[in-house]
Amino acid sequence: MSFTICEIAVPTRDAVDPSWVMTQSDEIRLAEALDVLGADDFHTPLALAVHGMRHQDDGWMVALVAFDGIDTACLPTGSHGLPLISWEADLAPAPGLVLGVAGVSGHIHDNTTLAELHVIVPVEHRRRGIGRALLRASERVAADRGCTTVQCWADHRPVLGDEPTITAPTGFGTVALADDATAFALASGYVLEQCERHSSCPLPGDEQQLDRLWAEALPCAEGYELRTIIDELPEELLEPFAAMMRHFTEQMPNAGLESEPEDWTPERIRRAEQRRRATGRRSVTTVALDRATGAMAATTGITTDPAHEQVCYQQHTVVDAGHRGHRLGLLSKVANHRAVAKHFPERRRLHTWNAGENRWMLSINDRMGFVEGVTEGAWQKRL
Numbered sequence: 001m002s003f004t005i006c007e008i009a010v011p012t013r014d015a016v017d018p019s020w021v022m023t024q025s026d027e028i029r030l031a032e033a034l035d036v037l038g039a040d041d042f043h044t045p046l047a048l049a050v051h052g053m054r055h056q057d058d059g060w061m062v063a064l065v066a067f068d069g070i071d072t073a074c075l076p077t078g079s080h081g082l083p084l085i086s087w088e089a090d091l092a093p094a095p096g097l098v099l100g101v102a103g104v105s106g107h108i109h110d111n112t113t114l115a116e117l118h119v120i121v122p123v124e125h126r127r128r129g130i131g132r133a134l135l136r137a138s139e140r141v142a143a144d145r146g147c148t149t150v151q152c153w154a155d156h157r158p159v160l161g162d163e164p165t166i167t168a169p170t171g172f173g174t175v176a177l178a179d180d181a182t183a184f185a186l187a188s189g190y191v192l193e194q195c196e197r198h199s200s201c202p203l204p205g206d207e208q209q210l211d212r213l214w215a216e217a218l219p220c221a222e223g224y225e226l227r228t229i230i231d232e233l234p235e236e237l238l239e240p241f242a243a244m245m246r247h248f249t250e251q252m253p254n255a256g257l258e259s260e261p262e263d264w265t266p267e268r269i270r271r272a273e274q275r276r277r278a279t280g281r282r283s284v285t286t287v288a289l290d291r292a293t294g295a296m297a298a299t300t301g302i303t304t305d306p307a308h309e310q311v312c313y314q315q316h317t318v319v320d321a322g323h324r325g326h327r328l329g330l331l332s333k334v335a336n337h338r339a340v341a342k343h344f345p346e347r348r349r350l351h352t353w354n355a356g357e358n359r360w361m362l363s364i365n366d367r368m369g370f371v372e373g374v375t376e377g378a379w380q381k382r383l
Contacts (some may be wrong), residue, residue: 001117001275002068003066003067003068003099003128003130004066004067004070004072005064005065005066005067005082005085005133005134005137006023006064006065006066006067006072006075006082006083006084006085007062007063007064007078007079007080007082007084008021008025008053008062008063008065008082008084008085008086008087008142009078009085009086009087009091010053010054011050011053011054011086011087011088012088012091013054014047014050014054014278015047016050016087016088016089017088017089017090018046018087018088018089019086019087019088019091019092020089020092020095020096020225021065021085021086021087021091021092021098022046022087022088022356024044024097024098025063025065025087025098025101026049027102028098028100028120028122028311028383029043029044029101029120029193030043032120033123036155036374037373037374039350040308041311041351042351043307045305045307046164047188047279047304047307048279048307049218050087051275051278051279051357054077054277055194055278056108056152057271058108058109058268058271058272059069059097059105059107059108059109059274060097060105060106060107060108060145061079061103061104061105061106062103062105062141062376063101063102063103063104064082064099064101064102064103064104064137064138064141065085065098065100065102066098066099066100066101066121066130066133066134066370067096067097067098067099068096068097068099069095069096069097069330070085070093070094070096071093071094072085074093075093079144080137080140080141080144081140082137095115096284099121099125099130099132099139100120100121100122100125100130100134100333101118101123101134102117102118102119102120102135102137102138103117103118103138104116104141104142104145104266106142106145106295107262108145109261109262109263109268109291109365110261110262110263111259111262112146112147112262113146113147113148113149113190113258114147114148114149114151114258114259115141115142115145115147115150115151116148116150116151116152116153117135117138117139117142117150117151117152118152119131119134119138119152120139121133122193122267126180131184132188135188138150139381139383142383143383147383148382149349149380149381149383150256150318150380150381150383151257151258151378151379151380151381152190152378152379152380153184153196153376153378153379154181154182154185154376154377154379155181155198155375155376156175156176156179156182156246156373156374156375156376156377157176157179157373158176158179159174159175159176160176163176163177163178164176164177164178164190165177166182167254168192168193168195168255168356168358168377169192169193169194169195169255170194170195170253170255170355170356170377171357172195172355172356173194173196173197173356173359173375173377174195174375175192175194175195175375175377177238177352179379182377185377185379188317188381189381190379190380190381191256191379191380191381192252192378192379193255193256193257193378193380194254194255194257194355194356194375194377194378194381195255195355195356195375195376195377195378196354196355196356196375196376196377197351197353197355197356197372197373197375197376198351198352198353198372198373198374198375198376199351199352199353199354199362199365199370199371199372199373200349200351200352200370200371200373201350201352201365201368201369201370201371202348202349202369203337203340203341203349203350204311204337204338204341205341205368205369206336206343206369206379209367209368209369210319210334210338210368212336213330213367213368214325214334216330216332217327217328217330217331217334218327220325220326220327220342221288221326221327221328223290223291223292223351224288224289224290224291224297224323224326224328225288225289226286226287226289226332226335227286227289228284228285228286228287228335228336229284229285229286229287230282230283230284230339230343231273231276231277231282231283232267232270232273232277233273233285237287237324238269238270238298239266240287240295240296241269241285241287241296241299242264242266242268242269243264244296244299244318245262245264245269245294245316245318246261246262246263246264247318247320247321248263248316248318249261249262250295251318251321252354252355253355253357253358254329255355255357256376257379257380257381258271258380276303280305280306281303281304281305281306281307282303282304282344283301283302283303283304283315284301284302284303284336284340284343284344285299285300285301285302285334285340286299286332286333286336286339287299287332288299288319288323288328288331288332294376295314295320295323296320297319297320297322297323297326297328298313298317298318298319298320298328298329298331298332299316299317299318299332300315300316300317300318300329300333300336301314301315301316301317301334301336302314302315302336302340302350303315306377309346309347310345310346310347310348310349310352311348311349311350311351312340312344312347312349312351313350313351313352314350314352314353315349315360317329317332317333328358329361329364330364330367333344333364333368334368337368342353350370351373352365352370360376
């Protein structure tokens with residue numbers, strides 16, 4: 001079977017009339033999300049995808065597609081040497097068939113030698129070399145951007161019985177050797193470095209259990225006050241919050257994954273807030289402040305998006321090293337959990353992801369009612 005790998009042109013405007021390229025690619029991404037969870041909670045809607053491609057001020061991304069049945073002779077060549085095809089209806093060529101999609105993304109201000117890849121090929125098109133071709137093209141894009149290491153996060157099916165597995169070097173988390181994602185990664189030269197656990201919990205949650213957790217943690221947190229912010233942070237919290245986010249990326253359990261602390265600044269926070277506002281997403285952030293000094297001791301955040309009206313997503317939770325031992329992580333998470341239930345009562349479930357070795361956070365989540373979902377393998381390759 002013949003096919004062609006093309007690069008998707010950056011859309012010329014935020015509101016676009018989607019072409020067959022866009023709709024078929026979106027159907028493939030949606031099918032993958034449904035296969036993983038049985039719901040579309042992890043599917044990025046078209047409007048958000050377009051906005052992300054057009055506004056690359058803190059990170060870059062390149063989208064690739066594999067096609068059958070199109071004539072690329074009339075297409076221009078993109079910056080990575082691939083035919084350039086449009087997502088927009090009035091600019092796309094005559095219809096063909098999308099066989100698979102891939103995304104490559106990276107950072108601009110830090111971690112500039114690191115790229116993340118994601119390849120999706122529907123089951124009916126697998127074992128024809130499409131995935132390998134998309135992956136090779138993605139790696140070339142990463143190399144063109146100056147990256148020396150690529151990482152992929154793959155959702156893995158449950159391990160069945162006593163079938164052969166691979167255990168992450170951390171000792172926490174296993175994936176089935178016969179799983180399609182495992183076989184593809186190993187055959188492509190990737191190494192399993194870490195397993196993350198996806199979990200979810202119902203909202204508003206078990207109020208009695210939240211009361212118990214609150215009563216347990218509160219006596220340990222004398223001298224601290226909690227403050228919850230909906231959407232944009234006030235000016236006086238910007239620099240302390242940026243410092244906490246830098247600290248968060250310093251202390252994240254990364255196992256053998258290449259990573260460096262992220263360069264968070266007040267300006268970067270404001271840009272992130274502007275992107276959320278432009279796409280209709282909301283945020284709920286709780287911070288713990290030291291009453292004596294005013295220093296920010298802990299923070300946690302949850303976001304929503306308008307395309308998934310019953311869903312929200314856990315973002316960061318971090319406690320400053322100098323303020324640990326006061327149960328501030330648990331206390332701030334309970335407060336933020338309740339703030340979401342109060343301000344966004346339509347939300348019915350909350351998703352989170354944690355490294356398998358992050359036992360402290362996993363124990364808190366378990367006590368708050370989170371239930372384990374899928375295992376996500378973190379695979380890495382040095383180019």
